[in-house]
Amino acid sequence: MSHVTVVGGGIIGLSVAWRLVHHGLSVTVLDSGGDEGAWYAAAGMIAPAGETAFGQEPLQELMLESARRWPAFAAELSQEAGHDLRFDATGAVDVALTGDDLAEARRLWAYRELRDLKVQPLPPSELRALEPALSPRVRGGAFLPDDWQVDPRRVVAALRAVLGAAVTSRRVASLPEGPVVVAAGLGTAELTGLPVRPVKGLVLRLRGEPGVLRHVVNGYVDGRHVYLVPRSDGEVVVGATQEERADFTVTAGSVLELLRSATDLVPELAEFELTETVVRHRPSTPDNAPVLGRLGPDLVVAAGHHRNGVLLTPVTADLIAGLVVGRVDPLLAAFSPGRFA
Numbered sequence: 001m002s003h004v005t006v007v008g009g010g011i012i013g014l015s016v017a018w019r020l021v022h023h024g025l026s027v028t029v030l031d032s033g034g035d036e037g038a039w040y041a042a043a044g045m046i047a048p049a050g051e052t053a054f055g056q057e058p059l060q061e062l063m064l065e066s067a068r069r070w071p072a073f074a075a076e077l078s079q080e081a082g083h084d085l086r087f088d089a090t091g092a093v094d095v096a097l098t099g100d101d102l103a104e105a106r107r108l109w110a111y112r113e114l115r116d117l118k119v120q121p122l123p124p125s126e127l128r129a130l131e132p133a134l135s136p137r138v139r140g141g142a143f144l145p146d147d148w149q150v151d152p153r154r155v156v157a158a159l160r161a162v163l164g165a166a167v168t169s170r171r172v173a174s175l176p177e178g179p180v181v182v183a184a185g186l187g188t189a190e191l192t193g194l195p196v197r198p199v200k201g202l203v204l205r206l207r208g209e210p211g212v213l214r215h216v217v218n219g220y221v222d223g224r225h226v227y228l229v230p231r232s233d234g235e236v237v238v239g240a241t242q243e244e245r246a247d248f249t250v251t252a253g254s255v256l257e258l259l260r261s262a263t264d265l266v267p268e269l270a271e272f273e274l275t276e277t278v279v280r281h282r283p284s285t286p287d288n289a290p291v292l293g294r295l296g297p298d299l300v301v302a303a304g305h306h307r308n309g310v311l312l313t314p315v316t317a318d319l320i321a322g323l324v325v326g327r328v329d330p331l332l333a334a335f336s337p338g339r340f341a
């Protein structure tokens, strides 16, 4: 085998293609070339602790492994492409507004500690020393030193740059001949029959004075969840809603919900400009873990990353490219497409 077709040019498909090139293979990526993918909305959280879900132990292990691979992945891609990806390892903070929110956050912290994730609980005074713009109403929080961020739009631009003419703009209605990796996000369902469904998310982008926020903030706000991802240029990404819907409507209510949560935590954000509202759909499976593995002699799939596409990019790229050249990593076992047979 010397040539592989990758169907899907989102952050997963492009990264798999990039790693296949490193294995000495020639690659064609088939993609619309547009910005339909979930990566376009994604805030870029690399959040093995912040995105912990109860009862998802194998996924948690994969998330941790991928987070460990992010610094080298970012450095290598950034150097090869000559692009700044805005990879930032400053860390994140969990912030709870009310006593009930703090109780909810503490339950999660206890679970995370059991999973060997680093969580450093902080009283409000120490939390505000880390993030001075937080509301004085905040009841408590924690520092998550191993939760980072990157700018997914920059990552995709860098991958497109290093892959160059290998990325072709073409809609794919059926599987091409020869060795194929399907990393087509929601399109994976139609191409393979796997149960990948859309989970709608609205994300806002605000812009204001740089430095108002210093860390990624995971907010627990009157029973609602919000995250704030500040970039060095003054952009703050606010996310995200989560609905079992396939439409692209930006509803007034969902914008209100995100902005109310964001400004309850950081009142100064009310002065920021609202520059973008964007809806995309997380490609999700029945157990909300990705499908990674072989579906046939010439067919490998990497899809269904749900809330963790950006975080899981490096490990997915390494494991799937390895699988194509015949290396079966034991980490793949829990994510086999066969579990939905």
Ligand code: GLY
Pocket: 045, 051, 201, 239, 240, 282, 306, 307, 308
């Ligand atoms: N990773 C955050 C989200 O999917 O909203």
